Amino acid sequence: MNCITLKDVSYKYPYTEDFVLANINYQFEKGKFYGIIGPNGSGKTTFCNLLRGMIPHFFHGDLSGDVLIEGQDVRDWNSDLLSTKIGYIFQNPFTQISGIKETVFEEIALGLENLGVEKEELIERVVEVVKLLKLEKLIKKNPNNLSGGQKQRVAFASIIAMNSDILVIDEPTSQLDPESTDEIFKIINLLKEQGKTIFLVEHKIDLIAEYADEVIVLNQGQIARSGLTADVLSDLSLLQMGVTLPQATLLSYDLQKIDKAIDTISITKSQVKDQIMKRVGV
Ligand SMILES: Nc1ncnc2c1ncn2[C@@H]1O[C@H](COP(=O)(O)OP(=O)(O)OP(=O)(O)O)[C@@H](O)[C@H]1O
Ligand SMILES: [Mg+2]
Structure with missing residues (x-):
């Protein structure tokens, strides 16, 4: 079943000259794990904003072509509903922490609180993700005082707690050591096994090779290569694009x-x- 369909999509931010995404066509299927790679500035974060409907609901500018989320045009989706359907983990964990909660536990619960989830269920879901992400020692700490890596794990926990069908994750391991990175990948894989559709921007290519079903290579705002992970990541011409194999x-x-x-x-x-x-x- 199709999850997100992009047809001839191009996008330009407001007040800029150039299109940041151009002529994008792709059909993303439900339950698959998509790796999104490409050189710096190639449009990966913008692509994430497109997939989660922030373009056009938050970022205006010029959007052309069709973006269908579960068959419905993104423009016709209610943006609050979209934000519960599609969980997003920011590239920079420092922007994800709300800054208004005094403990990690409350921070993880914030999204659920906003959804109006009952207290008992809220506590149950937070406890579950705390265990999953091994955050037990941090729950009473102030989120603002955590290290980059700890913030990244807390941000991840708060999104998992929301139990969205689709997860768009922009470099979740940039602040993490290799061991924590492996753990995060295992958790992402677990979420995939639970039927979630995953979009992951990641520079750590060996892990994309191991876990992703398909890979999309962005270069200067266009899909330069795409398809099964084994086919894309054995293409030596990617090296010329500045993509690591x-x-x-x-x-x-x-x-x-x-x-x-x-x-x-x-x-x-x-x-x-x-x-x-x-x-x-x-
Ligand atoms: N809000 C914005 N307004 C105008 N231009 C933007 C905006 N955000 C990004 N851009 C531009 O769009 C292009 C693609 O940026 P984007 O952040 O999507 O790339 P990226 O592949 O995620 O980069 P990185 O590898 O550094 O994370 C860049 O030229 C950038 O300057
Ligand atoms: Mg980016």
Whole structure:
């Protein structure tokens, strides 16, 4: 089932000359995990704003083409309803923290409170995400005093608590160490397994290779490449665009040069390992 459909979409912010997104066509299916990658300034955050209806409901400017969310034109959606249907995690966690709540627990509950969720259910849902994100030690702390990484996890928790069908996540791990990054990816994958549709902007390409179903590469506001993760992330021409490829992809190409050591290009470490094992007969 289609979740979001984009037909010939172009967009220009108010008071600017150039289109930031141009001629975008794509059909996003419900329940899939989409990785969005591209060089700095290629339009990834703007693309997120389009997917979650902030364009045109909050950002005005010129929008042309069709943006259909569950079959209905974005312009006809009620913007409050959209914000509950589509959860958004900001690129910068510092902007996500409300600044009006004194504890992490209240901060995570804020979105639910605004939705008018009953107290008992609210507490239950907050406790559940606190456990999921291992935030137990932080719940009594003031959100304003947390580190960047802790803020990022709290922001993530408050969005998960809302239980939206679609999640648009803009670089959620920029402030996190490798271990916490892995944890966040595992949680995103869990949310996908629960049937949610995920859009994730992320520079950590090895993790996109492991988890995303499809990848969209943006370059200068256009979709430069798109499709199944394994196809897109084995395309060496992306390097010229300034897009990083997974370590495993580069290693695969090197191994192929050496006496055709492996027969197919792999994009994750475990796949390369399997290929080598097969080759050496283990
Ligand atoms: N609110 C805005 N008003 C006008 N121009 C904007 C606005 N936000 C972004 N832009 C411009 O749109 C282009 C794309 O920006 P965007 O933030 O979408 O890219 P990005 O791929 O997310 O970049 P990054 O990798 O740095 O996060 C840039 O040229 C940027 O200057
Ligand atoms: Mg961005």
